[in-house]
Amino acid sequence: MTAVTATTDVARNPYAEPAAVHPVRFLHALNPIAKLAAPLPVMVALLFTRGVAIPLAFVALTLVLLLVGARLSGRVLAILLVGLPVGVLVLGVTFGVWVDPSRIDTASAAASVVLVEVGGWQLTLAAYLVGLATALRIAALLVLSLIAGLTTTGPELVRALVQNLRVPYRLGYTALAALRFVPRFGHELEVIRAAHRVRGTDGGRGPLAAVRRTISYAIPLLASAIRHAERVALAMDARAFGAHPTRTERTISRWRTRDTLFVAAFWITAVAIYVAAFAAGA
Amino acid sequence: MTAAPLLELDAVRIRYDGSARATPDGVSLDIRAGEVVLVLGPSGCGKSTLALALDGLVPHAVAAALEGSVRVAGADTRDRTVAELSEHVAMVFQDPDAQVVTGTLLDEVAFGPENRLVAADEVLERAERALKLVGLWDRRADNPDVLSGGGRQRLAIACALALASPVLVLDEPTANLDPAGIDEVYAVLRELANERDHAIVLVEHNLDAAVDLVDRVIVLDAAGRLVIDGPVRDVLQGRAGELLELGVWLPVSTLAAMRLRSAGVMLDPLPLTPAELAAALEAVESLPSPAPVAARAAATTLRAADPAVAAPAAAITVRDCSVQRGGRRGPIVVDGVDLDVASGDFLAIVGTNGAGKTTLLQAIAGVIPPPRGSVDVLGMDPARADARDRARRIGFVFQNPEHQFVAHTVAEELEASLRLQGVPEPERRDEVERILRRFDLVEHRDRHPFLLSGGQKRRLSVGTALVAGAPVLALDEPTFGQDRARAAELLDLLRALNDEGTTVLVVTHDLQLVADYADRVAVIQGGRVLGSGATDEVLAGPLIEAAGLRHPPLARATRGLVRHPEWQSVTRMSQLPTAGRAAA
Numbered sequence: 107m108t109a110v111t112a113t114t115d116v117a118r119n120p121y122a123e124p125a126a127v128h129p130v131r132f133l134h135a136l137n138p139i140a141k142l143a144a145p146l147p148v149m150v151a152l153l154f155t156r157g158v159a160i161p162l163a164f165v166a167l168t169l170v171l172l173l174v175g176a177r178l179s180g181r182v183l184a185i186l187l188v189g190l191p192v193g194v195l196v197l198g199v200t201f202g203v204w205v206d207p208s209r210i211d212t213a214s215a216a217a218s219v220v221l222v223e224v225g226g227w228q229l230t231l232a233a234y235l236v237g238l239a240t241a242l243r244i245a246a247l248l249v250l251s252l253i254a255g256l257t258t259t260g261p262e263l264v265r266a267l268v269q270n271l272r273v274p275y276r277l278g279y280t281a282l283a284a285l286r287f288v289p290r291f292g293h294e295l296e297v298i299r300a301a302h303r304v305r306g307t308d309g310g311r312g313p314l315a316a317v318r319r320t321i322s323y324a325i326p327l328l329a330s331a332i333r334h335a336e337r338v339a340l341a342m343d344a345r346a347f348g349a350h351p352t353r354t355e356r357t358i359s360r361w362r363t364r365d366t367l368f369v370a371a372f373w374i375t376a377v378a379i380y381v382a383a384f385a386a387g388a
Numbered sequence: 389m390t391a392a393p394l395l396e397l398d399a400v401r402i403r404y405d406g407s408a409r410a411t412p413d414g415v416s417l418d419i420r421a422g423e424v425v426l427v428l429g430p431s432g433c434g435k436s437t438l439a440l441a442l443d444g445l446v447p448h449a450v451a452a453a454l455e456g457s458v459r460v461a462g463a464d465t466r467d468r469t470v471a472e473l474s475e476h477v478a479m480v481f482q483d484p485d486a487q488v489v490t491g492t493l494l495d496e497v498a499f500g501p502e503n504r505l506v507a508a509d510e511v512l513e514r515a516e517r518a519l520k521l522v523g524l525w526d527r528r529a530d531n532p533d534v535l536s537g538g539g540r541q542r543l544a545i546a547c548a549l550a551l552a553s554p555v556l557v558l559d560e561p562t563a564n565l566d567p568a569g570i571d572e573v574y575a576v577l578r579e580l581a582n583e584r585d586h587a588i589v590l591v592e593h594n595l596d597a598a599v600d601l602v603d604r605v606i607v608l609d610a611a612g613r614l615v616i617d618g619p620v621r622d623v624l625q626g627r628a629g630e631l632l633e634l635g636v637w638l639p640v641s642t643l644a645a646m647r648l649r650s651a652g653v654m655l656d657p658l659p660l661t662p663a664e665l666a667a668a669l670e671a672v673e674s675l676p677s678p679a680p681v682a683a684r685a686a687a688t689t690l691r692a693a694d695p696a697v698a699a700p701a702a703a704i705t706v707r708d709c710s711v712q713r714g715g716r717r718g719p720i721v722v723d724g725v726d727l728d729v730a731s732g733d734f735l736a737i738v739g740t741n742g743a744g745k746t747t748l749l750q751a752i753a754g755v756i757p758p759p760r761g762s763v764d765v766l767g768m769d770p771a772r773a774d775a776r777d778r779a780r781r782i783g784f785v786f787q788n789p790e791h792q793f794v795a796h797t798v799a800e801e802l803e804a805s806l807r808l809q810g811v812p813e814p815e816r817r818d819e820v821e822r823i824l825r826r827f828d829l830v831e832h833r834d835r836h837p838f839l840l841s842g843g844q845k846r847r848l849s850v851g852t853a854l855v856a857g858a859p860v861l862a863l864d865e866p867t868f869g870q871d872r873a874r875a876a877e878l879l880d881l882l883r884a885l886n887d888e889g890t891t892v893l894v895v896t897h898d899l900q901l902v903a904d905y906a907d908r909v910a911v912i913q914g915g916r917v918l919g920s921g922a923t924d925e926v927l928a929g930p931l932i933e934a935a936g937l938r939h940p941p942l943a944r945a946t947r948g949l950v951r952h953p954e955w956q957s958v959t960r961m962s963q964l965p966t967a968g969r970a971a972a
Binding site: 260282283286289290298301302303322325338340343346349350353356 | 440443445448449450469470471472474475478479481483485486487488489490491495498499500501502503504505506507508511512533544547551750753755756774775776778779784786788790791792793794804805808838852
């Protein structure tokens with residue numbers, strides 16, 4: 107989930123404290139742990155779920171939560187409302203093509219509905235539905251992770267982990283410092299590739315040349331990464347990092363009633379969805 | 389100054405694991421409240437290592453053995469943790485990028501006191517005081533990434549101040565900065581030095597910026613032994629010759645005065661700053677006329693952006709070149725540049741950080757995808773040529789030489805460039821041998837390029853760029869992060885190559901080096917060429933200031949001379965009359 111935070115926010119400032127948001131955007135005001143704890147059991151359950159209905163219900167539920175409770179940029183809105191459905195439909199076909207025909211119940215009505223036929227090969231509605239279910243499960247996992255991913259900053263998450271979950275602060279703050287390395291190394295890799303292009307060693311096609319290239323990029327990148335990490339470590343040591351078992355927290359991360367309510371409500375809804383779906387025979 | 393010393397060093401020897409000798413070697417000294425101490429010494433004398441020992445990073449965090457003792461506020465550093473010692477000694481390091489831990493300026497400054505369990509409201513108080521002192525309080529909510537290098541280094545100073553330690557140690561704090569950044573940092577340090585609340589220990593090779601704020605100078609020799617310890621003026625003025633012999637760089641103004649002495653112009657006492665040099669020159673009734681700029685530079689005609697005049701000798705022709713970074717909506721970094729470089733020129737491209745000078749150089753050398761407009765290097769479009777053709781015409785040396793090493797030994801590194809050209813085996817061997825000798829790398833031929841010293845790496849990277857026979861050499865910030873001695877060594881090499889006929893382009897912001905070595909200067913700002921011309925004309929004119937740069941120290945001293953108007957255009961050391969010339 108931190109990966110999602112990193113990739114969506116790196117373009118902006120991944121560390122900035124959130125600007126004041128309208129109270130209706132309640133997700134921003136929740137404890138990050140609550141935003142992780144609520145969807146987590148559902149995400150596990152989804153891994154073992156078949157069918158279209160349940161993942162679809164969770165995608166819909168989460169989208170509503172995000173649209174109401176999170177401040178979303180135009181780009182994110184477009185991705186969620188247009189990109190996501192299109193992605194699911196396309197992925198559904200792709201997965202449907204690769205579905206093992208023996209897994210499809212040939213007796214069902216859908217198995218006799220042929221959507222596409224090329225030569226002797228058929229894509230049946232049943233196969234497409236299996237593919238669609240898989241695509242929807244992936245979509246559901248993605249949007250569930252966005253509940254925390256789109257509404258939490260890195261420092262908020264670290265604070266909550268350290269203060270509420272008692273994760274050692276040395277771990278949390280070192281991870282936060284390491285997050286700063288990512289764009290730096292990306293930039294450095296670009297320079298190294300340009301430098302090797304100049305030396306004319308980027309030639310050759312095929313997997314072997316690619317492996318050789320990767321190794322030749324890795325050496326200078328590693329050398330500079332280790333040097334950089336050592337320097338950052340010295341700078342942190344010089345500023346008393348790790349001096350005491352705890353450190354002063356200027357911002358207190360609280361677990362409030364609303365966090366408990368949110369998690370409870372989410373879990374109850376999730377159970378209700380599963381119960382309703384099984385009752386309907388899904 | 390009668391109170392107990394804050395730092396007491398007794399016979400300190402530090403040997404890195406795997407290193408044969410100890411540097412520093414037997415250093416004893418005391419540092420008291422309110423002192424501003426400058427540590428000098430040639431490269432490799434251990435002055436940065438000494439700085440790391442002052443707050444216990446040596447021996448606690450760095451793999452090195454410490455002999456003798458370092459006592460901080462009376463306690464041996466071996467018996468205290470680095471965290472405890474941070475209460476007494478705060479550090480600022482060289483690399484502004486490698487000191488940022490958190491996401492906002494305020495969090496960054498609060499980081500140290502928070503680690504020390506200072507109460508939250510006092511943390512905020514200290515952070516506010518420190519950020520206000522370095523002039524960054526208004527930007528407290530910003531991400532440190534958006535600050536300039538100078539800004540980030542000021543932030544590092546604020547972080548050190550927030551620890552409320554009585555000693556502040558700065559290890560080459562301006563080595564990675566452009567002139568504007570250096571000025572910013574020294575403005576802050578000057579204020580701190582005047583307040584006398586802190587003892588300041590400064591390791592610095594940029595003496596021109598540091599000299600007017602220090603009280604005391606400590607000098608280590610190449611072996612790491614303490615050879616001089618005394619008040620700044622006694623040391624720099626009284627023992628200048630001795631310092632030069634030790635391989636320590638002096639302020640440019642002092643060096644200039646020493647050169648004038650040899651021509652019979654006695655400036656006494658030796659000036660330390662451009663202002664003092666100017667005053668001393670004004671006080672002299674008559675000066676010998678300055679030496680003419682070397683004839684070769686004068687012969688280099690200036691071809692202003694007039695394609696019709698572009699002589700057949702043009703090595704590089706750039707027309708209306710624009711580069712946009714990061715796709716269609718990205719910023720325009722190079723904007724409609726016209727530039728001509730004649731064959732055999734030594735051209736410096738100067739500008740502040742972010743002015744677009746590196747991108748322009750990369751566009752010229754074909755390092756980045758094709759720019760808009762046209763670039764011609766000896767009849768080739770570098771963006772469309774393949775690596776082999778490019779390497780035959782223009783060699784490019786990256787800022788960090790490690791980035792372009794591709795082989796496992798020095799000799800293979802050179803051979804790789806020749807193999808790309810399809811040179812047959814026996815010739816390859818001879819050519820590698822020739823380059824190894826030319827760049828003084830023969831004894832290192834079988835070492836891994838990454839294990840060379842900084843200067844050797846730099847020489848090897850120049851060698852790999854030239855081994856294919858390129859008549860044009862382009863270097864990106866070749867002196868970045870190096871001390872003056874090493875920078876001068878490299879530029880002497882470039883000068884020699886240039887004398888042999890190689891066209892040299894360098895991107896740099898070290899204007900004294902530009903003044904001393906380049907024939908021509910192109911001044912860049914906001915992606916555009918503000919102007920270009922012969923070095924002395926550009927340095928005497930208004931372009932430097934228009935680009936947000938500062939004149940190099942010698943030019944600063946001579947520009948305003950009233951009594952000796954013929955000296956106003958003296959910008960390079962070689963223009964100063966020497967013994968031989970004055971007699972003639």
